[in-house]
Amino acid sequence: MQTKIITPVTRRDFLAAGTGLAAAAFSPHVFAFKKPKERLGVALVGLGYYSTDLLAPALQKTKNCYLAGIVSGTADKAEVWKKKYGIPDKNIYTYANFDQIANNPDIDIVYVVLPPSMHKEYTIRAAKAGKHVFCEKPMALNVRECEEMIRACKDNRRSLAIGYRCQHDPNTQEFMRIAREKSLGKVQLISCAAGYKESRADNWKVRRSMGGGAMYDMGVYALQGARLAAGEEPVSLTAQHVVNRPEIFREADEITHFQLHFPSGAVASCTGSHGINTNFLKVNYDKGSLHMDNFSAYENNKGQSTLGEINFPVDNQQAKQMDEDALSIMQNKPQLVPGEEGMRDIRIVEAIYQAAKSGGTVKLA
Template identity: 45%
Template sequence: MPHYSRRDFIARLGLGATALLTAPSIISNARAIPQDKKISIALVGLGYYSEFQLAPAIMKSQYCRLGGIVTGTPAKAEKWKKQYNLPDKSIYSYETFDRIANNKDIDVVYVVLPNSMHREFVIRAAKAGKHVICEKPMAVSVKEAEEMIAACKKAGVKLSVGYRLHFEPFNQEAARFGKGDFGKVKMVESSFGFKIGDPTQWRLKKALAGGGAMMDVGIYAIQASRYSTGEEPISVTAQEFKTDPVKFKDVDETIFWQLEFPSGAVASSMTSYASYIERLYISAESGWLELNPAYGYGPLAGKTHQGPLNLPIVNHQAAQMDDFAKCIFENKESNVSGEEGLKDLKVIEAIYRAIQTGGKVKI
């Protein structure tokens, strides 16, 4: 069970469950959460993203603390233990991981492993009774994602996906278009690509990554077209290209795709491991927005029909994890739940099918 239960939280506020349900404004107000209240996160997988993004973000967060680690490398365990002053009982290997069920000092398990391992570790975390954050893509198939959602539901734990941009002001401004603030959205261009380095890394192995650029960064472009329109796509066409078939023999390198939404809005996107692009453009009836760079760890930049966007530069991951902490405190679903992650995987599978068939695929 998570360290801070909803009952615990309600007790601290001095409110009964009934008062809580009828006074959501109190609960959704951050000031109502005691400043010293923090959820404890265990990071599973200590690669680049954990070491240089997530751990520093936890340090900057308001409601989170680093409570434990799960790693297959003893030297990493030793280093992290010292750096973050972690107790021995909160340091796990992949083999001992399931014992985390007995560790009351861990509320959340954050899965930061190669994509094809997400399913296993999310389900093991759920069985251990821990809330879960899973990095994107949440799985390598729709089927896996559905199993993960079901497992978390069965275990009564919350599941969220590491979609940090939902808590990032420039992308939140884009999401205003999806809420209709600037009239009907007509067209979106969203693309994310970069030149990938080390040819031996797991991201280039299908068995570990599930796919190439599409799974890794194309998913951001899909996400952006969905929150920019506020709609779910109904059909897709897609084209795959390989400029380096040797390096990318196992996974997709460059994919273009085109989405159609129920309102008639359309989106054109590309992703690539061979060339850099990182941009979101929205054209709506009464305005437009362009973010460039749009999706990296920041600082991001953008402009609209009203001029340059002057928005706060925040730590994306700290904001994302703080939001999940609040979801736990307030016992509500995350906006970036497993269901949200599943929607992107449905689009990704449709894109792969559209490439195979060469035609338009319904989603």
């Protein structure tokens, strides 16, 4: 059975429909006669590694959405994508003419896959163009930007999902369940780390002004791991930055260690790194323990707890994420990972940088 989509009325609808229909447009049923789509069209904004090697291939496996368009500042790259995926010229945009996407019914969702410093701008422009938004993590540079993104999507009655693929992974959902149901009792101690060795001195990931740095990039995975494993929000934290290669990390943190304190008394020791290859989550409960290695990789996340093995194979994380987020839009249901969740992390990330700079403890509201 197909899911009915009721398209919100926009200013464009008023102008196109004429005064008679415009006068009646406040009825929620005016556009109910539109045939619902079986699949939603996705336009990828930014054709770097993540779009090229992961999202585009994943969109060949999705059931609820498909690769409908692209946005790129490089004509040669756009031409390659056009030929590889059969993308029509009318669905290929540059950053200069991006706003014309508002007139394209093929594109329902804009997936923002740009450096974090550009997330706010293109999320807001997409929402104003009448498109739903998927936005990669980290959501933005600061809480103020997150708030503006959330407000723009709400004002334009568009959905906003943050690309936390791991929350769609049943292996992550299992350690979240253990915390939620207290299957092994109270959480006491969490250790979590995510990192790889970044050696590109000219990459945006080592430029703090573009949203680079270990904490924004990999530290968010460790932060997510700790928050989700604890099943509660931290109330205070301390943090330390480490830079071992100043010739590369001239303005951004290479490694960030941070310690979270939770209201239940649980403590988390975490690391986000661009200098060490690491990916694990360990949790001690008062009735057992859990160890996942890997816990936030693109595939093969698995582990063991006192309750047994945690190993739920996932064919493709990104495909699962986008399919579930698209289905939420089609069914007019809340997103699994909405903008508010992305903003929770950014609020803590800001506090981590403050604590590392001051050398003291930062309390969280």
